[in-house]
Amino acid sequence: MALKDLVAQKSALTEGAIEGIVRDYVRYDAEQREIGFTPKFAELSNKAKILVYLVALQGWPYIVKESAPSDPKPADIGDELGIPGGTLRPLLKDLKERHLIATKAGRYLVRSSSFDAIQKEIAGLGNDGGIASKAKSSRRSKKTKTNQQKVGAISKSSKKVATGGSKEITLKFNKWVETGFFAKGKTLGDVQARFHQEAIIIPQSSIPKYLLRAVRDGRLSRDMQEVNGKRRWVYRSK
Incomplete structure (x- = not known):
């Protein structure tokens, strides 16, 4: 060999x-x-x-x-x-x-x-x-149960404000497209940061569908550029 x-x-x-x-x-x-x-x-x-x-x-x-x-x-x-x-x-x-x-x-x-x-x-x-790991899991379970008893039930409306419902996210994103947020070109990270700025916590993996839909609809264009030493898709208003 x-x-x-x-x-x-x-x-x-x-x-x-x-x-x-x-x-x-x-x-x-x-x-x-x-x-x-x-x-x-x-x-x-x-x-x-x-x-x-x-x-x-x-x-x-x-x-x-x-x-x-x-x-x-x-x-x-x-x-x-x-x-x-x-x-x-x-x-x-x-x-x-x-x-x-x-x-x-x-x-x-x-x-x-x-x-x-x-x-x-x-x-x-x-x-x-x-x-x-099992010991930590047991302690975490007890701690979680105690916290739940202290805090009580969180209302559905509160959860929606904290995380952002799908409809709310779509409306926010469409508004940014219409009002020029993408005029100078934005990366996936930029879009996530904007969501976080407006108290909508969303993982990066959930964002591409909004960007790609806007590209397919002709509202945005995209091209691959080097950003901070990495190749990234950059999205711009058409």
């Missing part, structure tokens, strides 16, 4: 390991170079979401057959996953100290040598056989 055959086998094993970790949680949009998340992804803890996302980034070369950024900064991770910085930083620190992720020049990534440990971590089986 030649050494190049070993390289090929390692590549196939790496691709298989990535697929095994992310298959239930993400979908790749090769055209937009974006990662979307499945409903099952929302059930994960923030720590598991970070791991799945970083592993998914390692899968881009197998999807588009070219290099793609796989080591985001904390701010990029927070924006993509909707995790506030104050919550995100301790999680990244813990994962790094346990050698599940690595850092380089302020950016975070996962190495293929950690895939087995990451898969066990996501499944709640870590190095402790899941004992710590």
Whole structure:
């Protein structure tokens, strides 16, 4: 067996390991170079979401057959996953100290040598056989129950204001198109930031459908540009 055959086998094993970790949680949009998340992804803890996302980034070369950024900064991770910085930083620190992720020049990534440990971590089986995870889950359940008793039921109208219903989001988005928000060109991140500014909390994976619908309807145009060192779709008013 030649050494190049070993390289090929390692590549196939790496691709298989990535697929095994992310298959239930993400979908790749090769055209937009974006990662979307499945409903099952929302059930994960923030720590598991970070791991799945970083592993998914390692899968881009197998999807588009070219290099793609796989080591985001904390701010990029927070924006993509909707995790506030104050919550995100301790999680990244813990994962790094346990050698599940690595850092380089302020950016975070996962190495293929950690895939087995990451898969066990996501499944709640870590190095402790899941004992710590179960204990944390039990404490979290008790804490949640206590908080629910203190806070009481939240009205449906309050939930709608906090998260933004589908109809409300559509109306907001259409208004921005009509009033010139896209005159100078906006990225997916810009649109998410605008929603957050108006107290509508929405993950990036839920936004492309509004942008693409506007493009198909002829209200917006889009072209691929380099933004902050990355290739991004930029949307503009026609």
